[in-house]
Amino acid sequence: xxxxxxxxxVLLIAIPLLGAFGVPLIGKLGRGARNTFVGLIAxxxxxxxxxxxxxxxxxxxxxxxxxxxxxxxxxxxxxxLSVPIRIILEADGMSAFMALITAxxxxxxxxxxxxxxxxxxxxxxxxxxxxxxxxxxxxxxxTGDLFNFFVFLEITSIAACGxxxxxxxxxxxxxxxxxxxxxxxxxxxxxxxxxxxLYGQYGGLNIAYLASALTGSTIDIVALGxxxxxxxxxxxxxxxxxxxxxxxxxxxxxxxxxxxxxxQASLYGLFRILFTxxxxxxxxxxxxxxxxxxxxxxxxxxxxxxxxQNDIKRxxxxxxxxxxxxxxxxxxxxxxxxxxxPDYGFVAMQGGIFHMFNDAVCxxxxxxxxxxxxxxxxxxxxxxxxxxxxxxxxxxxLFIIGAFALAGVPPFNGFASKFLIYEATFRLSPxxxxxxxxxxxxxxxxxxxxxxxxxxxxxxxxxxGEVPAGMMVPMVALAFVIVAFGLFPGFFIDKIVTPxxxxxxxxxxxxxxxxxxxx
Amino acid sequence: xxxxNLPFVVAALLVVLGIYTFLFKRNLIKLVIGISLVETGVNLxxxxxxxxxxxxxxxxxxxxxxxxMVLPTPQALTLTSIVIGLATTALLLSFAVFIHRHYxxxxxxxxxxxxx
Numbered sequence: 001x002x003x004x005x006x007x008x009x010v011l012l013i014a015i016p017l018l019g020a021f022g023v024p025l026i027g028k029l030g031r032g033a034r035n036t037f038v039g040l041i042a043x044x045x046x047x048x049x050x051x052x053x054x055x056x057x058x059x060x061x062x063x064x065x066x067x068x069x070x071x072x073x074x075x076x077x078x079x080x081l082s083v084p085i086r087i088i089l090e091a092d093g094m095s096a097f098m099a100l101i102t103a104x105x106x107x108x109x110x111x112x113x114x115x116x117x118x119x120x121x122x123x124x125x126x127x128x129x130x131x132x133x134x135x136x137x138x139x140x141x142x143t144g145d146l147f148n149f150f151v152f153l154e155i156t157s158i159a160a161c162g163x164x165x166x167x168x169x170x171x172x173x174x175x176x177x178x179x180x181x182x183x184x185x186x187x188x189x190x191x192x193x194x195x196x197x198l199y200g201q202y203g204g205l206n207i208a209y210l211a212s213a214l215t216g217s218t219i220d221i222v223a224l225g226x227x228x229x230x231x232x233x234x235x236x237x238x239x240x241x242x243x244x245x246x247x248x249x250x251x252x253x254x255x256x257x258x259x260x261x262x263x264q265a266s267l268y269g270l271f272r273i274l275f276t277x278x279x280x281x282x283x284x285x286x287x288x289x290x291x292x293x294x295x296x297x298x299x300x301x302x303x304x305x306x307x308x309q310n311d312i313k314r315x316x317x318x319x320x321x322x323x324x325x326x327x328x329x330x331x332x333x334x335x336x337x338x339x340x341x342p343d344y345g346f347v348a349m350q351g352g353i354f355h356m357f358n359d360a361v362c363x364x365x366x367x368x369x370x371x372x373x374x375x376x377x378x379x380x381x382x383x384x385x386x387x388x389x390x391x392x393x394x395x396x397x398l399f400i401i402g403a404f405a406l407a408g409v410p411p412f413n414g415f416a417s418k419f420l421i422y423e424a425t426f427r428l429s430p431x432x433x434x435x436x437x438x439x440x441x442x443x444x445x446x447x448x449x450x451x452x453x454x455x456x457x458x459x460x461x462x463x464x465g466e467v468p469a470g471m472m473v474p475m476v477a478l479a480f481v482i483v484a485f486g487l488f489p490g491f492f493i494d495k496i497v498t499p500x501x502x503x504x505x506x507x508x509x510x511x512x513x514x515x516x517x518x519x
Numbered sequence: 520x521x522x523x524n525l526p527f528v529v530a531a532l533l534v535v536l537g538i539y540t541f542l543f544k545r546n547l548i549k550l551v552i553g554i555s556l557v558e559t560g561v562n563l564x565x566x567x568x569x570x571x572x573x574x575x576x577x578x579x580x581x582x583x584x585x586x587x588m589v590l591p592t593p594q595a596l597t598l599t600s601i602v603i604g605l606a607t608t609a610l611l612l613s614f615a616v617f618i619h620r621h622y623x624x625x626x627x628x629x630x631x632x633x634x635x
Contacts, residue, residue: 039619171621178614200568
């Protein structure tokens with residue numbers, strides 16, 4: 001058991017990666033064998049994520065180091081100097097928190113797909129790409145090396161675009177695939193250029209080593225700008241959001257949910273770079289305000305664009321874009337005041353980070369419900385739907401839960417995190433809280449419109465019918481998480497959110513010290 | 520021969536040229552070419568970072584004594600980046616092929632069903 005716990009970080013990446021290449025082989029044995037294999041891989045991965053989270057949160061989010069190939073981190077030269085060049089993984093509270101989100105979303109996505117793709121072809125490579133994407137996301141969240149971060153970023157880009165565009169018979173999916181891949185590649189190249197700039201100055205790629213060496217020179221600022229642009233693009237923050245509605249809207253329903261987890265991994269990378277890599281070597285107040293402005297734009301543009309959509313998947317996609325803004329807002333407010341570190345800054349961080357989890361679950365549920373009702377109604381156009389509540393009672397209840405939670409209505413989980421964000425941002429500037437609250441109300445209006453259009457109205461003959469258990473169980477599981485986190489937010493904030501926020505807010509020295517000694 | 524900062528200038532030029540192509544050309548294949556140019560620029564930048572004047576290849580076996588070696592890490596980075604570039608370019612081009620099949624054109628102004 002200890003061996004498994006010790007090796008959990010690398011197994012989290014290795015198992016889905018090997019599984020991805022095993023799927024086409026097992027697929028030759030038939031669908032049943034393939035689905036069992038994929039389900040098993042997803043379950044084992046989720047179990048390791050749980051194990052990793054349990055160990056990290058048991059030591060209150062303190063970072064843990066995993067060195068590939070064993071032994072110490074430094075490699076001694078003949079001269080006696082020890083050079084930090086080993087490949088390392090480093091998991092602290094924030095990484096473990098993100099790993100939990102990823103595990104939950106990919107697990108539900110995989111199990112939902114078993115039923116969703118039952119009658120469709122192309123399933124085997126679809127699961128292959130899904131596992132590859134999972135491996136890439138875990139890699140981004142756990143790596144302690146900036147170049148490996150770039151490699152995992154590109155793995156997620158390629159796998160994600162494969163998932164968006166693999167249905168080659170759909171016109172729009174091809175258009176979306178091209179657009180998203182082009183922008184993802186550009187964002188990856190920005191990150192690579194920044195990595196090169198930092199390497200050229202300090203001769204290292206390790207995040208902890210770079211963090212200890214950074215001086216905040218002009219080239220560092222340029223590198224930070226490139227990283228910020230690249231990762232904000234990949235996370236889908238306005239004004240670089242134009243790919244997001246296409247990607248979420250055109251991907252198959254269970255994959256839209258996983259793509260949101262993928263965007264959040266880029267957001268995690270952004271936070272890791274701002275708090276751990278750069279820390280206080282840069283002007284955090286300026287940078288924090290940049291994040292806050294981006295966040296307000298994202299929230300506002302996302303919600304208003306959602307309001308005018310008639311395509312249900314694009315509508316949910318835009319509301320997913322707006323939620324990225326709330327996370328940026330919470331953490332941005334925290335960054336702005338991270339020199340003085342007042343209490344409300346920490347509350348803002350908790351709110352922003354807690355909202356990552358809540359958003360993944362709520363948006364995940366909404367995308368799954370969106371897929372179900374699109375299939376039942378045979379159209380994605382809200383104006384041509386109607387009356388689905390007659391034949392799909394449980395689905396409509398699940399939709400209400402997801403929509404209310406995302407719009408921040410108590411007693412669901414979205415309220416818990418948004419309330420923390422409102423409360424803390426109000427202390428920095430009341431206008432931030434006003435925009436955030438107004439946008440949440442608008443979001444509620446958006447979902448009332450969807451509910452009215454899709455579920456209410458006279459019964460339509462020949463459509464609908466409750467979904468099979470294979471799709472219902474993952475949706476109910478997500479709804480259960482939403483309600484549980486909404487009813488007992490204090491428990492979850494204490495256990496998993498606070499260690500994650502601590503790791504970003506106070507954890508820089510511990511993160512560096514663990515690798516370089518001392519600290 | 521000392522070539523100074525020339526490679527950095529060329530790398531920057533390639534990146535700028537690539538971004539220009541990406542922003543202002545209307546043909547999908549040309550967009551892919553633009554992305555490839557940016558990629559080449561970044562790769563050249565990485566290789567140049569590790570270059571030492573009159574250095575030898577970083578292979579320890581039979582290495583002459585007291586010679587300067589070029590840095591091996593940027594070369595490893597560049598190799599990785601080239602492989603990733605191959606994958607992304609292939610994926611982009613296959614999307615372009617399917618777009619041409621569906622829309623009958625590669626003009627970005629005509630391939631825009633997803634808007635708003």
